[in-house]
Every structure is written in C-alpha cells, then in structure tokens.
C-alpha cells in the first residue's frame with residue numbers, strides 16, 4: 224500500500240463503487256477505496272431472497288442503526304438498516320430499480336442547480352444501465368448495471384395491477400419510461416437470478432486494474448485538513464490509526480447517515496453541533512446533517528386463502544431447500560426478492576406528480592419482517608414520496624466508533640399525515656376489487672376496526688417504519704445558500720480537495736427508490752472529476768399528468 228493516491232474514496236457503497244470504476248478506467252490516476260465493512264461474498268447477498276435476512280439483523284452487512292425517539296410516532300425509536308461492506312446498501316436493498324419522476328430533477332434545476340434537470344441526468348441513467356431486452360429512448364443497454372423485468376408468475380403481482388385498474392387508477396408498463404404514474408411491474412437489479420449490486424456492476428470489473436487499491440475493515444475516523452484544503456484521511460484498522468494522503472481529492476461516499484458524521488468528526492459542520500462534543504471547528508458549515516428526508520412506510524396487509532405466499536414457501540424445511548437448490552443449481556424461489564409490482568399514485572388530484580408509492584409484497588409484513596406472521600398473505604406497502612418534514616443526523620459523541628444520532632422527524636406536518644392516511648384508504652380500495660377476490664382473505668392490518676381518520680392516524684403512529692431511503696444531509700445548493708453543503712459539482716462549500724458523492728447530496732427526495740439515482744449522481748460527477756464534457760442532454764418525452772387532471 225502506498226501512502227498517497229490521486230483520489231481516496233471513502234465508502235464502497237452505491238456511489239463509491241461507481242467512482243472506483245470510472246476514475247480508474249483510463250489507467251491514469253491512482254485510487255484508494257476505503258470501506259469500513261468487508262467483502263460481499265455471502266450467499267445471502269448474492270441470492271435475491273436473502274434480502275429478508277439482511278434487512279432485519281445488525282451484522283457484517285448491516286450497520287443496524289436506530290433513530291432517536293420520534294415524537295409523532297409515539298416516541299418509538301425506529302430500526303434503520305444501512306448496508307456495510309462492498310456494495311453498501313445496494314448489497315442489502317430490495318433490488319427495485321426506480322429513478323424517480325422526471326419533475327423531481329426539473330425541480331432541482333429550478334432550484335438553480337445547473338446540470339441536474341431530467342434532460343441532463345437521463346443520459347447518465349442510461350449510461351449506467353443494461354436493460355434486459357434492450358434499450359429505448361429512456362433505457363440504456365450497454366451499462367454495467369443489469370436491470371431485469373419482473374418475471375415471477377405469482378398471480379398476486381398481476382392481480383394487484385388489474386385491481387388497481389378496476390379501482391380507477393392508471394396502469395403503466397414502465398415506471399422509468401414515458402409514464403411513472405399508475406400500477407405496474409417493477410424492474411429489478413437482478414441478473415440471471417443474482418443480485419446486481421453496485422459492487423457486482425462496477426467494483427468487480429475494476430478489481431484487476433493496477434491503479435485501484437481496495438482496503439476493507441478500514442473505518443474512516445476523520446478527514447485531514449491543511450488549512451482549507453483536505454489533504455488526506457485518517458482511518459482505523461483493528462483500532463489502529465492509519466493516515467493516507469490524497470494528491471487530488473477525497474471523495475466522501477459514506478451515505479446519508481455517515482457522510483455527515485465523518486464531516487462533523489473532522490470539524491466541518493455547525494459549530495453548535497460540534498463544540499458540545501469537544502470537537503474543534505475547522506470549517507463552519509451549518510447545513511451538515513440537516514435537511515434529512517426519508518420515505519416513511521406503512522404495511523396494509525391481507526391474509527391469503529391460497530398457499531402461494533412467503534409463509535407457505537418458507538415453512539418447515541422449505542427455507543433450507545430453497546437455499547440448497549439455489550446454492551447447487553441456482554434454481555427455485557431463492558432467485559426472487561418478493562416485491563415485483565406496485566404503483567405510483569397521487570393522493571390528491573391537483574398534485575403535479577404521484578406522491579405515494581406502493582410495493583406489493585408476498586407476505587404479511589410487520590416490523591421489517593422481524594415479526595414473523597404464521598399465515599399466508601400479502602401486503603401493499605404505502606409510502607409517502609415527498610415529505611415536508613425535515614430531520615437531522617448528528618454526533619452522539621466524538622468517538623468515530625459510535626453510531627451517529629438520527630432524528631427523522633417523521634410526520635411533522637398535517638400534509639404528511641394526510642398523505643399517508645389517504646394512502647391507507649387507497650390500498651384498501653385496490654384490495655377490495657374483484658381481481659383480488661380469490662387471493663384476499665381477512666384484512667390483517669390495520670384491520671376492520673380501524674376506519675375513521677383518528678383511528679387510521681393512531682394506527683400509523685403505532686406502526687409506521689422507514690422504507691430505507693434517507694437523503695439530503697449534505698445537500699447540494701447554489702452559491703449564497705447558507706445551508707448548502709456542496710455545490711452543483713458536489714464540492715464541499717469553502718474547501719478544496721473534498722467532494723461528497725452519495726445519496727446525502729440530494730436536495731429533495733426523489734419520488735421513488737434511491738439506489739439508481741445515487742448511482743446516476745456518481746456517474747455524472749465522475750465525468751466532472753475527470754474533466755470530461757457532460758453527456759449531451761436528452762429530451763425524452765414524459766407523461767405530464769394533464770390528462771388525469773382533466774378526466
């Protein structure tokens with residue numbers, strides 16, 4: 224190992240793996256990739272059905288954070304899984320491939336963030352992607368990230384789409400194409416029955432390059448500042464401090480929870496957050512850790528009279544058989560991740576884009592799957608896409624081994640509470656349709672007794688959980704924005720030699736799952752770092768919602 228590299232990347236997650244690949248591809252620069260966790264060589268990571276175990280347990284692949292008490296959720300502390308090790312959260316995620324709504328990015332451009340409109344980012348989504356069956360105006364077919372189409376024959380997926388249409392909602396064939404809105408099948412980051420994480424797509428193909436060095440078990444404890452220039456990184460291996468220098472830049476890719484923590488540990492942040500922990504303020508930057516946004520989710524579930532859902536698939540020795548047939552022949556239900564259809568809908572007709580997302584899951588889901596319900600059933604997950612509520616990530620102590628504090632501040636506004644409540648009603652409306660008659664038994668949760676606004680709100684307060692999409696804690700902003708942490712090129716405001724490149728830079732949550740958008744961000748910034756011209760903007764047509772409002 225050398226003591227200096229051109230670039231040091233902190234965190235081998237969705238964004239870090241993309242950068243490790245792109246910055247080493249022409250062979251001219253040396254790159255060190257530091258990851259606190261290990262390699263991702265577990266069957267549970269490889270096998271899509273392994274996601275159920277990875278999400279619920281703290282361990283080698285999951286940091287397993289908890290939030291602080293959430294006042295609008297009965298002061299409950301919520302479980303927050305985050306990926307650890309190569310691939311980061313893309314190694315434990317649900318593998319749903321979604322980009323968000325075109326207007327989410329146009330909104331960023333309207334905030335003054337040049338180069339981040341839909342037409343600007345679409346070419347980068349396409350560059351990263353290889354869609355099964357070939358590309359089109361919206362999809363790529365030559366990128367490292369394999370995207371497959373939902374393929375499971377389980378009727379509950381197709382019948383919820385049919386039921387959605389019966390309930391009067393739109394349907395769509397491609398959430399990432401012309402029309403996001405409606406009920407439809409999900410696309411998945413799975414190839415040939417294997418999870419296609421960021422490490423699988425980007426890191427493994429780059430491992431043989433002599434200019435890439437990867438160190439695992441290396442937990443960054445702080446950035447080293449030389450005046451206003453970040454010149455290197457201090458990290459811990461087995462409790463021992465190691466320092467390494469960056470001649471060009473340090474790229475912080477530790478995710479929406481730990482990127483702000485590392486900045487704060489390094490004396491970069493709001494003095495009010497640092498001084499109580501005895502950390503010397505080297506660069507006051509009040510926005511660090513603020514603006515936390517996440518997708519809050521509730522599970523509306525029904526029993527199923529047929530033995531076709533997760534319970535029947537896993538009871539007795541079936542889990543063992545699933546594992547063995549996957550291990551030996553790569554066959555069976557281990558190839559599936561159990562959420563293959565869903566919807567993007569508006570909770571009010573006057574909205575300009577869907578504000579609710581639904582995931583159909585083949586199980587009665589409770590508490591992230593930690594509570595196992597011994598019955599066949601299915602769930603319509605309901606999550607609000609653009610919460611008004613804002614939370615905060617902060618330091619628990621100056622010890623880099625301590626978990627940071629996470630306060631999501633869920634449901635702090637009337638509009639957020641209304642949207643989730645309406646989502647529960649919309650899920651019930653869909654499940655009541657004739658298409659689901661053969662598959663729908665008793666409503667398991669919330670249950671028939673929960674009907675009025677007050678009853679639904681009380682049930683939400685007791686049961687809502689994260690659906691794992693925190694962003695915004697090192698948000699992008701324009702010059703003069705006092706709470707911006709990074710500029711449009713993701714350079715940390717007021718410092719040289721440091722960028723943040725991960726989900727934390729999103730100024731507002733996009734309407735959908737956040738893995739593909741995070742990888743897009745890293746793809747785009749890799750060109751900026753390399754001094755390459757941006758890909759030419761592309762104007763692909765998108766449905767603008769007018770027809771629905773007129774109807």
Ligand SMILES: Cc1cc2nc3c(=O)[nH]c(=O)nc-3n(C[C@H](O)[C@H](O)[C@H](O)COP(=O)(O)OP(=O)(O)OC[C@H]3O[C@@H](n4cnc5c(N)ncnc54)[C@H](O)[C@@H]3O)c2cc1C
Pocket residue numbers: 233234235236237238239257258259260278304305306307308309310311312313315316317318319320321441442443444476477478479481485690691692693724725726727736737738739741
């Ligand atoms: C359980 C779960 C399910 C999800 N499901 C989906 C889904 O189906 N579809 C979807 O699109 N999105 C999903 N997401 C969200 C998506 O995966 C994330 O938004 C995305 O992976 C974030 O990428 P990132 O690069 O910002 O951070 P991460 O991928 O989390 O990477 C951060 C990396 O930094 C490392 N790190 C942290 N601190 C340090 C340190 N001090 N030193 C060194 N390394 C450090 C971490 O170990 C990790 O590897 C899910 C997320 C989770 C957790």
